[in-house]
Amino acid sequence: MIRYNIEIGKYIAKMTKDLTITTDISIPPPPPNRALADGADWVRLEGAVCAISDWREMYMQHISGDVIVPDKVLMFKRRAPMLGPAHRHGRFVLIIPIRTRADVIIDQTFYRIGPSQALMVFPWQFHHFANFEEEDLTWLFMTFELKDEKQIASLRSTPLTLNDQISQNLITLTEIYEARDASVSAVEQEIRLRFGLVLQQLQRQVQRQIKPFSGESGDVRSAAVPHLSLFESVARYLLDNMEEPVSVDDVAECLAMSNSHLRERFRKQYGMSIGHYIRQVKMHHAMRLLSTTDLSVAQIASRTGFQSVYAFSRSFKRETGKSPRQFRDSLISE
Known part of the structure; x- marks a missing residue:
């Protein structure tokens, strides 16, 4: 397995950012003009060519x-x-x-x-x-x-x-x-x-592997269970309360931590602020609903914990540069 990883690494290392790569192919000169011996030979050649399986097939x-x-x-x-x-x-x-x-x-x-x-x-x-x-x-x-x-x-x-x-x-x-x-x-x-x-x-x-905890709604574990990691605890609380407004104070209270301690630990361990994580998870959930369902913008706002469609639209546009309707329309036009 190590050998394969090294080989893959060699090929990837040669790839450049310019993804449009062409190669110069040297074409050998054609052989001297020579007619097929007779019509029968041509028929045999054609039959052999037709017998070749199409590469895609x-x-x-x-x-x-x-x-x-x-x-x-x-x-x-x-x-x-x-x-x-x-x-x-x-x-x-x-x-x-x-x-x-x-x-x-x-x-x-x-x-x-x-x-x-x-x-x-x-x-x-x-x-x-x-x-x-x-x-x-x-x-x-x-x-x-x-x-x-x-x-x-x-x-x-x-x-x-x-x-x-x-x-x-x-x-x-x-x-x-x-x-x-x-x-x-x-x-x-x-x-x-x-x-x-x-x-x-x-x-x-x-199929040969055991599927780990996936964070899907069918495998809910309480965010307050002590043995769960900080991230799992925050993620579980957010998942369980996706349709509610969620603040850093709410999460800190659930985990019996101070707001400042939670912010510091989360940023140090995961390289981003907990507020950023909460916003991004909600926005990505909204984007999935906009792209895969026919739910109205108001319904999606409710399912992502916004108390009004106007607050949802403002937040969505601030994060994506588009209103929810513009985002959905852009997917249809692609």
């Missing part, structure tokens, strides 16, 4: 179950800690640490991941990085779109283990992506299909 034979074909695949690397503002977007993101461990927060769940592991972020999920073990790192990010997220539902809120087969396919995929010619549609299609195969393999891998 042949590739599909290796994918069991429902075929996953992601759209608009984008791969890039990070070589320094990502400590800026929380990210928000409507794309899937497969996060693969090649070198260095770190903490990843996705919505109400806290993970510690490193080489040979991966995490999937779904559209409009809050995600934040903290506590990198080293400044010198290599992390691979693979973002994409998918028409039906149910195809990879098992990858949500689950740390993924990269076995040898998945690692080898990632090496091949990275090589193809690095040397691709964006003008050749067949290459882009192969990238999509190969990545789809990786997603399929990850799902099979999940």
